[in-house]
Amino acid sequence: MKIFSLICFMLLTASIIAQEEASISSPDGKLEVSVTVETGKPFYSVAYNNKSMLENSQLGLVTNEADFTSKMTLLKSSKGTTSSEYSMEKIKQSHVSYMANTLTVTFANAEEKEMSVVFQVSDNDIAFRYELPKWGDTRACVVEKELTGYNFPSASTSFLSPMMQPMGGFARTAPSYESGYSADEQLESNTSETGYVFPSLFKIGENGWVLLSETGVGSSYNAAHLSSFEDGIFTVAYPDSAQNNGFGSVGAQIGLPGHTPWRTITLGENLKPIVETTIPYDVVDQLYEPSQDYKYGKGTWSWIVWQDNSMNYEDQVKYIDLAAAMDFEYILIDAWWDERIGYEKMEELIGYAESKGVDVFLWYNSNGVANDAFMTPLNKMNTSIARKKEMKWLKEVGVKGLKVDFFGGDKQETMKLYENMLSDANDYGLMVIFHGATLPRGWEKMYPNFVGSEAVLASEMLIFSQDTRNKEAFYASMHPFSRNAVASMEFGGILLNKYLNKGNKEGQERLTSDAFQLATGVLFQNPVQMFALTPNNLEDVPEFELDFLRELPTTWDETVFIDGYPGKFSVLARRHDQNWYVAGVNAEKSLKKLKLELPMLSGKTVTLFSDDKKKETHSKEIKIPSSGKISVDIQPNGGFVIKN
Known part of the structure; x- marks a missing residue:
């Protein structure tokens, strides 16, 4: 009897252990x-x-x-x-x-x-x-x-971006996911009292990489x-x-x-799974049906370089004409339009854009109560009644999308506001871009009219900050492995002015080459891209660069990691239909000599856009060997694109 009891006890103990x-x-x-x-x-x-x-x-x-x-x-x-x-x-x-x-x-x-x-x-x-x-x-x-x-x-080492202080930044609108990154930091150095934003990248010694x-x-x-x-x-x-x-x-x-x-x-053991992951969308469901087929594409916007003073009827006509000349689908008309152009004249402007084959996005302030952001239109998006009234007008006059700005928080209350805006906008056939906002978390699939968020130290800080201009290549080499790996990123880039202001003669000097800028058009993924071109670029930028941008897709069928190291350089390949674009940038201080394997382009004649020591960008045809192997040099603060 004792032996039987002991056996039962041992079996029970084994069962309990197994369940632990x-x-x-x-x-x-x-x-x-x-x-x-x-x-x-x-x-x-x-x-x-x-x-x-x-x-x-x-x-x-x-x-x-x-x-x-x-x-x-x-x-x-x-x-x-x-x-x-x-x-x-x-x-x-x-x-x-x-x-x-x-x-x-x-x-x-x-x-x-x-x-x-x-x-x-x-x-x-x-x-x-x-x-x-x-x-x-x-x-x-x-x-x-x-x-x-x-x-x-x-x-392990980390590649992280600190969470911004609450109620800090411009007009107490932070956190807005607009901090810079550090690279290859020891774990114990990550002492930010506010923590760090997702996504969060780590190198696990010699074992591989992890993205959270x-x-x-x-x-x-x-x-x-x-x-x-x-x-x-x-x-x-x-x-x-x-x-x-x-x-x-x-x-x-x-x-x-x-x-x-x-x-x-x-x-994974290398960065390929990080760049190519689709897990943000694999495990979520679409929450409602699209009210229509939404059209993606490229646009112009005056505010990024010409700033607030451009918010007038005449300058917006110039940017509509720029979009038409570039075969772009959209113009984004930014803050203050309601006061400086007015609703009645805006209807006339939208009609002019339509006559040029250009559709319109309009900017709105999300704020009514949460912070001190004062740009108008105000109090149009923060309540259901005001929102639906405004969106009814937007639909009637032919606006195709909104850019809504200044959220500054990750609480459930704010998540409800994002979702309510998206759901209401879909009812009126409107796409939505969020600016000064949180990281999208599966939203491309969850919300069919969501077409991107900033949530990054984006192009506007290249205008405002010398430090950001100094680190432009560093950040660009980070994004494919971190921020843009998990969500669309509305960066608002492709700056082709030599000086980042309306005069384009002196002031905020751009430190990267045109080839670098073209490369970011491929590296940064977002289905609607508002590019930072200015009307003078039609005259002062080589025609082959403008033609490249006219043809550049904003949607992709395939993305492939080619080479790179976050904070040093990055090279990706993206396919749209049968056309491949391979793009890279160099954030290091010396010439980068790369040997790339491009099996998707084996034996094909392609166009190479690259730069030289003087930051001059050139275009030439080359033949990719049947092996698919090719050598490419990238200048410091430079880039390249290969296009078939």
């Missing part, structure tokens, strides 16, 4: 996620090709109804698979096939309330989220804090960011309570059953 851990691998078997419970706390770890990418990192949530961070038990786990195919014209790849293995791990706390963590693991991506059931009669809760951690091996972000953030949750490095770990951090002038919760109010957004981890 679970694991899942990617379809190709290279990526593995392990989940454990240690001293009552849930952890996960990540390995790729048997190399550690994330060491034991805590999981857990704190809600106002239950604590899921300690005294936890792993109740059960289950595995499965998921797959989908979808087509999207406005991201880096037009057709995507997604396949992942799934793991659902269910935990219970000391009060026997349950929480699950759902992992979807594809070959180079992990997406996971917390799912909360109903607890008895409890049908709602507030998620107050998240303990999701990222415990990197000690040899999140997706699926809509009106039902707050956006998050990365904490500073404390006690050897980064964690998911919720918005600072001071954002939006202190109004609104820093957590999320959700109904039960409910779930958090997806935390995403993209990783």
Whole structure:
């Protein structure tokens, strides 16, 4: 009898131990996620090709109804698979096939309330989220804090952008995701008290690369960011309570059953999976049907170089004529148009643009209550009644899109405002660009009329800041591996003035070459691109450069990483229909000699746009060898494009 009891006890003990851990691998078997419970706390770890990418990192949530961070038990786990195919014209790849293995791990706390963590693991991506059931009669809760951690091996270095101080910046509109980046920093140097924005890039010693972000953030949750490095770990951090002038919760109010957004981890032995990832869209759904087919393309805008003084009827006619001469689809008419042109004259201007084959985007201030931004139109987008009245007029006069500015916060209240604007705009057939805004988190798929966000230290700071001009190439070499890897990026670039002002004779000197600028038109992905050309460029820029821009697509069927290192140089290839564009920029202080492998162009005659030591840009035809291998030199602050 004692032997039988001992055997039963051993079997029961083995069962309990087995339930304290679970694991899942990617379809190709290279990526593995392990989940454990240690001293009552849930952890996960990540390995790729048997190399550690994330060491034991805590999981857990704190809600106002239950604590899921300690005294936890792993109740059960289950595995499965998921797959989908979808087509999207406005991201880096037009057709995507997604396949992942799934793991659902269910935990219970000391009060026997349950929480699950759902992992979807594809070959180079992990997406996971917390799912909360109903607890008895409890049908709602507030998620107050998240303990999701990222415990990197000690040899790792970071490539991060600090979160801006709340209620700082211009007219107390921060944070707006417009800070610069540092590159190859030791982990312990990441001490920003405000934390760091997503996406967040890390080099894991000799093991590879990891990119962190999140997706699926809509009106039902707050956006998050990365904490500073404390006690050897980064964690998911919720918005600072001071954002939006202190109004609104820093957590999320959700109904039960409910779930958090997806935390995403993209990783590999090189940067190719980082650049080519589609995980922000793979795990989210479209939230409503488009009211019409939206047209993407290029546009002009006067404000970027000619600034506020250009907001008059005559200058806008010049920019409409510029758009028409360049075969661009759009003009963006920026701040102050309602006061300095007026609604009646604006209708006349829109009619003129239409006669030239150019459609119109109009700028709006999102603000009514959240900050001190004073540019007009004001109080037109912040309430449903005002918004719908304005959008009805916009549709009637033929406006095709909005650029809405000055948000400054990641609280759930602000996420609701983004979603409400997008949903209402779709009802009136309007596309939306956000400026002074947060990172889009799966929005290209979730909202069919969303066509891009700034959320980066963009072209306007090249006008205002010498430091940004000095670092233009550095930042451009970063974006394909970080900001633009996870979302469309409305940069507003292609500056071809030698001096970044209306006179173009002295002042803010541009330090990069024209070839560099053309290359960023390929490197920076956004379905609607407002380029920073000026009317004088029709006379003072070589015709072959203008022809390049006339033909340049803004939508891509395929994106391929070719070469690069964040902060030093980047080379990408993008395909639109049958045409390939290979573009690169050099952020280092010496000539970059590259040997590239371009199998997509093997044996083809192509056009090479490149620069020389004097920053002069040239165009010539070359033949790519049948091997697809080619040598390319890139000047400091320079770039190149190869186009077939």
